[in-house]
Amino acid sequence: MNIGELGRLTGVSTKAIRYYEEIGVLKTPERSPNGYRTYGPETVDRLRFVKDAQLTGLTLGEITTILDQRGRGESTCEHVIGLLEHHLLELDARIETLEKTRSKLRVIAKRSRELDPSDCVDPNRCQMIAPLTEFEQTDQAALKNQPREHAHSH
């Protein structure tokens, strides 16, 4: 199977597949005489697993550690349970801060529709966007400690 078919079967772009190879998520595949990558059907499983694991919040680095351990025939169960629980905690924290941000943003958006544009004069700020004094102090440390979310947007 060539890279294109593998991509079609798994829903992963060929660019991404080559990238996974580069960072060690996928092993370097055989090449046919013309230099094309050729994959066996087990790679479909592996790639699908990578996708599943990503959807549960694991990073490609973590996924690689799991796959490497399994490849060496070691048990990964404790390791994986640890990762999952860690991600659950992170997810909880993240949702909470996002919800806080949302309620602040709602107040700001509402207030902004009531402001008079002619009051907006400072060239270094916009009156709509200002800290909410009616809200408790923004916990910046919490807001800033959010784990990264990457954009796979098209």
Added chain:
Amino acid sequence: MNIGELGRLTGVSTKAIRYYEEIGVLKTPERSPNGYRTYGPETVDRLRFVKDAQLTGLTLGEITTILDQRGRGESTCEHVIGLLEHHLLELDARIETLEKTRSKLRVIAKRSRELDPSDCVDPNRCQMIAPLTEFEQTDQAALKNQPREHAHSH
């Protein structure tokens, strides 16, 4: 005022300040004879505004467009209202998908504690991480269209 003091007053690192200058969020400052950047007090306002705007979910690019328009004396109100409402919609969508992910992850984590490690044999996957057949089909398009979240962690 030098860059260090500006950073202390605003809580923004000197690295970040230089980066903001590079990408046009801050204008190129005056330099004292020794080459140090020197800032007037209005820059404190501007930087604080940048922070506030970031906390409402605006990107540095969007913040720059606001500041540029204001600098040209134009009204930014409609523009900003549009940005804010757009971010509110995004935030809603994001929280929703994160909550879905969380419930799935919870089920997976729970299930993983009941599995027998000796059943885990495939070198290309880990039995704990698998699509949840008991859940509705994962909406990958929705999950993949999440905007980026960056980590400024400590």
Added chain:
DNA sequence: GTACAGGTTCTAGTCGCTGGAAGGTCAAGG
């Protein structure tokens, strides 16, 4: 031949920074 769909490699960009190297500047203290 020539179009077209595959494949290959490489570089660069995304976002919002952080870290580090390698050095210049300035004031205080020995």
Added chain:
DNA sequence: CCTTGACCTTCCAGCGACTAGAACCTGTAC
């Protein structure tokens, strides 16, 4: 005068998970 230390300068690399594009090769159909 020299050193220490805090500050400042520049530039380069890296994070994560890719995507976009250039420039080129391969294979099949017409």
